[in-house]
Structure formats: structure tokens, C-alpha cells
Amino acid sequence: MRKKTYVQVGLGGRHELFRDALLGPFSRWCELVALCDINRGRLNLSRQRALNQFHKEIDTWHADQFDDMLLSIRPDYVIVTSIDSTHDDYICRALEKGCHVITEKPLTIDSERCRKILETQRRTGKTVKVAFNxxxxxxxxxxxxxxxxxxxxxxxxxxxxxxxxxxxxxxxxxxxxxxxxxxxxxxxxxxxxxxxxxxxxxxxxxxxxxxxxxxxxYTPAMAGELGLTSRTDRCMTCPEASVCAFFLDLKRNSNLNAMYAECEHYDGYYRDACVFDNLxxxxxxxxxxxxxxxxxxxxxxxxxxxxxxxxxxxxxxxxxxxxxxxxxxxxxxxxxxxxxxxxxxxxxxxxxxxxxxxxxxxxxxxxxxxxxGDDLMLHHLFGSPVETDPLGxxxxxxxxxxxxxxxxxxxxxxxxxxxxxxxxxxxxxxxxxxxxxxx
Ligand SMILES: NC(=O)c1ccc[n+]([C@@H]2O[C@H](COP(=O)([O-])OP(=O)(O)OC[C@H]3O[C@@H](n4cnc5c(N)ncnc54)[C@H](O)[C@@H]3O)[C@@H](O)[C@H]2O)c1
Missing domain, CATH: 3.30.360.10 (Dihydrodipicolinate Reductase; domain 2)
Known part of the structure; x- marks a missing residue:
């Protein structure tokens, strides 16, 4: 039986569950062929981890090249694990190129995008599965x-x-x-x-x-009530770090450091913004x-x-x-x-x-x-094709x-x-x- 081929877009915290499942226990039925993200740091990190852990060399593509990736690889499935507001775009582009989709929740974030996904799915006839673990x-x-x-x-x-x-x-x-x-x-x-x-x-x-x-x-006023009077916009630079119960030390955790702190300079996104921020x-x-x-x-x-x-x-x-x-x-x-x-x-x-x-x-x-839920869901998504689903x-x-x-x-x-x-x-x-x- 031919293995099903997969590509994955969005390489943050959640994507590792899918990547490791495809490269590990489900590699008998599935092949992960390419990884895609907007952040070059996380692209390199995920590629390197796949190599170190599973001895598998995987192609990496920047988000700008998503369509080229699909045309070149022609995967059976696209797995969407990017941030929520981007799901609709990747789902629809994948369906248009003849791929099935597995997407993380939520399907999308507003009714216009939802409409677009439903219409595209109906027109293309391809499947969209949502990872409701x-x-x-x-x-x-x-x-x-x-x-x-x-x-x-x-x-x-x-x-x-x-x-x-x-x-x-x-x-x-x-x-x-x-x-x-x-x-x-x-x-x-x-x-x-x-x-x-x-x-x-x-x-x-x-x-x-x-x-x-x-x-x-999570308001500036509440920060004031808690005595946090000289906050900055993120934990890493905040003088209140030693007294704030919400302080997150990105650099102290090796995974968070590698996945986020060391990738900041590629796109300017930081994952330790102040919870009391006006934004x-x-x-x-x-x-x-x-x-x-x-x-x-x-x-x-x-x-x-x-x-x-x-x-x-x-x-x-x-x-x-x-x-x-x-x-x-x-x-x-x-x-x-x-x-x-x-x-x-x-x-x-x-x-x-x-x-x-x-x-x-x-x-x-x-x-x-x-x-x-995660393990059982992966089994259903990637496991033996004869698996039944009496509870829907x-x-x-x-x-x-x-x-x-x-x-x-x-x-x-x-x-x-x-x-x-x-x-x-x-x-x-x-x-x-x-x-x-x-x-
Ligand atoms: N089912 C669950 O229980 C569960 C748990 C956690 C996350 N999730 C879902 O997984 C998805 C990812 O969440 P996360 O926690 O991994 O977030 P994350 O911030 O760790 O990762 C998001 C990734 O998306 C990438 N990205 C952002 N914009 C992009 C774009 N335009 N094109 C391509 N890539 C882009 C980022 O660079 C990052 O690598 C979200 O949709 C979230 O809702 C589901």
C-alpha cells in the first residue's frame, strides 16, 4: 500500500505532536515530506529536530512559497497548525490544489472565512478534518x-x-x-x-x-492593584519580574528559548508579552x-x-x-x-x-x-485505515x-x-x- 504524503504549515508548539507522530509511530502508513512556516528560525529548528530525533531529512519552505511547495510535492494532505487567523487561507489554497486537509481548531475565526472554507470544500470535494482532541x-x-x-x-x-x-x-x-x-x-x-x-x-x-x-x-488597572507600577511591554525586559506572579522566563526553558526567544529576530514576534498590556x-x-x-x-x-x-x-x-x-x-x-x-x-x-x-x-x-485525547486522535487521523468510528x-x-x-x-x-x-x-x-x- 502506498504511504500517504503530508506537508505541515505552522511550526510552533502544537506542530510537534503531528510531526513526531508522522515520523514515529505512524510512519508505516504516512510520510511527512515538507515543513512550512513564516519564521525561518522555526523552519530550521523543526528540520533539525526531525533529523536528530528521527534521522529524517525534511524539505523546508517559507510561507511565501506555500503554493510552489504544493505544486512541487503534490501531497495527499496538508496539516494546518499555524495561528488561527491564517487557517482559512491555507485550508482553501490546499483544497484548490487538490489536497485533503487536517487542521487544528478553530476551523477559522469569523463567518466570512468560514463561508469561504465551506464553499471551497463543497466545490473541490476534498476532505477537511478538524483536530478535536x-x-x-x-x-x-x-x-x-x-x-x-x-x-x-x-x-x-x-x-x-x-x-x-x-x-x-x-x-x-x-x-x-x-x-x-x-x-x-x-x-x-x-x-x-x-x-x-x-x-x-x-x-x-x-x-x-x-x-x-x-x-x-488582565487590565492595566489590575496591574496597578497588584502593585506592578513600572511594567514594560514584555517579561524579558520588565523590572517587575521578581515580584510579578505572571512573569514568564522564556530563556530559562530550553525549548521555549529555542522555539521563540531565539526566533524573535526573524519576525519580531515575542511570546512573553505583558498580560496586563493595553493591547x-x-x-x-x-x-x-x-x-x-x-x-x-x-x-x-x-x-x-x-x-x-x-x-x-x-x-x-x-x-x-x-x-x-x-x-x-x-x-x-x-x-x-x-x-x-x-x-x-x-x-x-x-x-x-x-x-x-x-x-x-x-x-x-x-x-x-x-x-x-491527543494519542487517540492521532490514531484516528493517521492510524490503520480500517479503524472504525462508532461514536462519530x-x-x-x-x-x-x-x-x-x-x-x-x-x-x-x-x-x-x-x-x-x-x-x-x-x-x-x-x-x-x-x-x-x-x-
Ligand atoms: N487542539 C489543541 O488542543 C491545541 C493546542 C494548542 C494549539 N492548538 C492550535 O494549534 C495552532 C498553533 O498553535 P501553537 O500553540 O502551536 O502556536 P505557536 O505560536 O507556538 O505556533 C504558531 C506557528 O504559526 C506560524 N505562523 C504564524 N503566521 C503564519 C503564516 N502566515 N504562515 C505560516 N506560519 C505562520 C508561527 O511562526 C508559529 O511557528 C493554533 O491554531 C492553535 O489553536 C490546538
């Missing part, structure tokens, strides 16, 4: 199965609250994510995972969205009310300045209530800590029937990146669009102070694309 973590699969077993009957409403802590959560305010033009804000960049889980768990799509959001914590324009405190096509109602919140990270969710059904709390220690690119394992003590599932006694359901064990965990362009439309609608709702009908975001297209999925 959260779906694959054992406990989230467990929740899907519990709901499908009809334990609480028909789900009528959901209470969902996500906490980002001041270690991992704060990182979004240091990096490119801190500006909406790059990431769409946390309601798109981060909550795409959460809204995707909901769409998948209840097998539906958002219909209307009302939201409010503000920046309450931060994303919200850190958000509330969203969503009505789904199948009648389910959800109340959701996302706060990015919490003492612990994870979520609490409750599904309210016709026969009872299912509550689930998950405490995460996630990938912390900031200090290079080992990826996440679920903190078992802090996680639980409880079932409350309308009649009868409540019972605790043991949480399914997991280990590895993103609660065990593989996410396509429809799932990708469905997951960002809630956040995009929420962003618009915050701006225009009104309820947004999701249909109005990608009118017409939505009908065609989502007809099959309506429930």
Missing part, C-alpha cells in the same frame, strides 16, 4: 455514552462553566491569542472545543446565541446563552482568571440530571511542563434520578496530552463550522448587544450544509 479523551467519550444510554432521558437544558487558571489561562494573554484579529478571542479560540463537545454530545447545532463579555482581570483586546469573562436546533438550552460561562482549570457541566433531562466536574492540568506551553493528566481527585460524575437515590459513576481513567469522533468541516459558529455569534452578540440567529452568519450555506444534521 477533546472528543477523544476517555471521560468525554464516557459522557457521550451515558447520554446515549438514555440514563437521564431527553436532555432539555445544560449548565456549563469553564475555568481557565492564572497559569495556563494567563498564557492566552501573553501570546498572539491576545488579539481578536489573530484568534477570534477565547469564545472562538478556546470555546470551539467546548461548543464542539456540546454539539457532539447532544447531536445538534446552535440556532441562536446571546452573549456578554468583558475584560475584567489585549480579548475578553477574560464571558457568559453565553445558546438555543440549539433540537430545543436544548444552554447557559455557558468562561472565566480566565481562576485558581483551578477545568469545567463543571450538568445535563438536565426528562428522567434526571447528570453532573460532571473535570479538573485539568493541561499542556502549559509557557513553562514547558509535561502535558495533562486528569487530576483524579478533583473529577467526578454524579447521576441524580428524578426518583431514587443519586449515585456516583467512576470517571474513566486517562493519561497523556489533553486528558488522553472524527470531526469534519461541518463539525468545525458548527463549533465556531456559537463563538462567532457570541462575539457579534457582545458587539451588537442583541440575540444572533446563527443562520444569519452564513445564510443559505448553512441550510445546504447542515440539512442532514438537523435534529
Amino acid at each position: 477533546y472528543r477523544y479523551s476517555p471521560v468525554r467519550t464516557q459522557i457521550k455514552q451515558l447520554l446515549e444510554q438514555d440514563m437521564i432521558g431527553r436532555v432539555l437544558s445544560i449548565d456549563f462553566h469553564w475555568m481557565l487558571d492564572t497559569i495556563h489561562g494567563a498564557d492566552y494573554f501573553r501570546r498572539w491569542h491576545r488579539q481578536k484579529k489573530n484568534s477570534g478571542g477565547l469564545l472562538v479560540h478556546k470555546a470551539t472545543h467546548h461548543f464542539d463537545l456540546i454539539n457532539w454530545w447532544i447531536d445538534s447545532l446552535p440556532e441562536s446565541v446571546l452573549a456578554s463579555g468583558r475584560k475584567r482581570f 489585549v483586546d480579548i475578553e477574560d469573562c464571558m457568559n453565553v446563552i445558546v438555543n440549539y436546533r433540537n430545543g436544548v438550552k444552554m447557559s455557558y460561562s468562561l472565566n480566565a482568571f481562576m485558581p483551578w482549570e477545568g469545567y463543571i457541566i450538568a445535563f438536565n433531562g426528562t428522567k434526571g440530571r447528570l453532573e460532571h466536574k473535570l479538573r485539568e492540568t493541561v499542556y502549559i506551553n509557557a513553562d514547558g511542563k509535561i502535558p495533562a493528566e486528569t487530576e483524579k481527585d478533583g473529577s467526578w460524575i454524579w447521576f441524580y434520578p428524578h426518583s431514587g437515590k443519586e449515585s456516583e459513576i467512576p470517571v474513566r481513567e486517562s493519561s497523556g496530552g489533553h486528558g488522553g 469522533r472524527a470531526a469534519d468541516h461541518i463539525a468545525g463550522a458548527g463549533s465556531i459558529l456559537t463563538g462567532i455569534a457570541a462575539n457579534r452578540s457582545i458587539k451588537e448587544r442583541r440575540v444572533i440567529e446563527v443562520e444569519e452568519l452564513i445564510a443559505g450555506l448553512l441550510k445546504g450544509f447542515f440539512k442532514k444534521r438537523q435534529s
Whole structure:
């Protein structure tokens, strides 16, 4: 059997998961042929690491040469792991050149770009897979199965609250994510995972969205309250480094130093910007009310300045209530800590029937990146072609669009102070694309 060929664009922290999977355990079925990035330092670094670790020489192409790369190599797949605002461009250019696409979440950051991707996919007929690793973590699969077993009957409403802590959560305010033009804000960049889980768990799509959001914590005023009076725009040069709880020492961590500090001079991007900077324009405190096509109602919140990270969710059904709390220690690119394992003590599932006694359901064990989701997802993306998917965990362009439309609608709702009908975001297209999925 011929190996499938891959190229990858965007060579930051996240890309290594895919590169190492293709060069390592999945090299039996897959071949990574080229790497592409806008930053020549990270191009060289990734090439060198592939050589050192896997003894594989890989072609490198600057982002300006993306089309030439595709024409020259004609890969089967393009893997997109560049920053969020660039996804649509690379996805569409890859599809136009006859390639299939695997993209990191979010599919894209606004409705115009989403429309462009859906139209291009429809016209070219090529596949777009979205790397929704959260779906694959054992406990989230467990929740899907519990709901499908009809334990609480028909789900009528959901209470969902996500906490980002001041270690991992704060990182979004240091990096490119801190500006909406790059990431769409946390309601798109981060909550795409959460809204995707909901769409998948209840097998539906958002219909209307009302939201409010503000920046309450990562502000110059808060820095003042914390006594940080002589901040500069980044940690590396900041005189408050020794007293600031948010100080990130890029140079102290060898990986962060090699991947970011030593690559700054190529493009001027630094990954240790001050979290209290005026330039931060994303919200850190958000509330969203969503009505789904199948009648389910959800109340959701996302706060990015919490003492612990994870979520609490409750599904309210016709026969009872299912509550689930998950405490995460996630990938912390900031200090290079080992990826996440679920903190078992802090996680639980409880079932409350309308009649009868409540019972605790043991949480399914997991280990590895993103609660065990990363490895399983890689297996699905790159593993043996005969792999089946009875729970529908593989996410396509429809799932990708469905997951960002809630956040995009929420962003618009915050701006225009009104309820947004999701249909109005990608009118017409939505009908065609989502007809099959309506429930
Ligand atoms: N599924 C997950 O759990 C998960 C986790 C982390 C990141 N991600 C996603 O992965 C993607 C990358 O995130 P990251 O953490 O690696 O960020 P990063 O900042 O470490 O890397 C981004 C890379 O994109 C490159 N880039 C920027 N503009 C570009 C352009 N125009 N053309 C080509 N390359 C460009 C940068 O030079 C950098 O190498 C994002 O879309 C993010 O949402 C997903």
C-alpha cells in the first residue's frame, strides 16, 4: 500500500505532536515530506529536530512559497497548525490544489472565512478534518455514552462553566491569542472545543446565541492593584519580574528559548508579552446563552482568571440530571511542563434520578496530552485505515463550522448587544450544509 504524503504549515508548539507522530509511530502508513512556516528560525529548528530525533531529512519552505511547495510535492494532505487567523487561507489554497486537509481548531475565526472554507470544500470535494482532541479523551467519550444510554432521558437544558487558571489561562494573554484579529478571542479560540463537545454530545447545532463579555482581570488597572507600577511591554525586559506572579522566563526553558526567544529576530514576534498590556483586546469573562436546533438550552460561562482549570457541566433531562466536574492540568506551553493528566481527585460524575437515590459513576481513567485525547486522535487521523468510528469522533468541516459558529455569534452578540440567529452568519450555506444534521 502506498504511504500517504503530508506537508505541515505552522511550526510552533502544537506542530510537534503531528510531526513526531508522522515520523514515529505512524510512519508505516504516512510520510511527512515538507515543513512550512513564516519564521525561518522555526523552519530550521523543526528540520533539525526531525533529523536528530528521527534521522529524517525534511524539505523546508517559507510561507511565501506555500503554493510552489504544493505544486512541487503534490501531497495527499496538508496539516494546518499555524495561528488561527491564517487557517482559512491555507485550508482553501490546499483544497484548490487538490489536497485533503487536517487542521487544528478553530476551523477559522469569523463567518466570512468560514463561508469561504465551506464553499471551497463543497466545490473541490476534498476532505477537511478538524483536530478535536477533546472528543477523544476517555471521560468525554464516557459522557457521550451515558447520554446515549438514555440514563437521564431527553436532555432539555445544560449548565456549563469553564475555568481557565492564572497559569495556563494567563498564557492566552501573553501570546498572539491576545488579539481578536489573530484568534477570534477565547469564545472562538478556546470555546470551539467546548461548543464542539456540546454539539457532539447532544447531536445538534446552535440556532441562536446571546452573549456578554468583558475584560475584567488582565487590565492595566489590575496591574496597578497588584502593585506592578513600572511594567514594560514584555517579561524579558520588565523590572517587575521578581515580584510579578505572571512573569514568564522564556530563556530559562530550553525549548521555549529555542522555539521563540531565539526566533524573535526573524519576525519580531515575542511570546512573553505583558498580560496586563493595553493591547489585549480579548475578553477574560464571558457568559453565553445558546438555543440549539433540537430545543436544548444552554447557559455557558468562561472565566480566565481562576485558581483551578477545568469545567463543571450538568445535563438536565426528562428522567434526571447528570453532573460532571473535570479538573485539568493541561499542556502549559509557557513553562514547558509535561502535558495533562486528569487530576483524579478533583473529577467526578454524579447521576441524580428524578426518583431514587443519586449515585456516583467512576470517571474513566486517562493519561497523556489533553486528558488522553491527543494519542487517540492521532490514531484516528493517521492510524490503520480500517479503524472504525462508532461514536462519530472524527470531526469534519461541518463539525468545525458548527463549533465556531456559537463563538462567532457570541462575539457579534457582545458587539451588537442583541440575540444572533446563527443562520444569519452564513445564510443559505448553512441550510445546504447542515440539512442532514438537523435534529
Ligand atoms: N487542539 C489543541 O488542543 C491545541 C493546542 C494548542 C494549539 N492548538 C492550535 O494549534 C495552532 C498553533 O498553535 P501553537 O500553540 O502551536 O502556536 P505557536 O505560536 O507556538 O505556533 C504558531 C506557528 O504559526 C506560524 N505562523 C504564524 N503566521 C503564519 C503564516 N502566515 N504562515 C505560516 N506560519 C505562520 C508561527 O511562526 C508559529 O511557528 C493554533 O491554531 C492553535 O489553536 C490546538
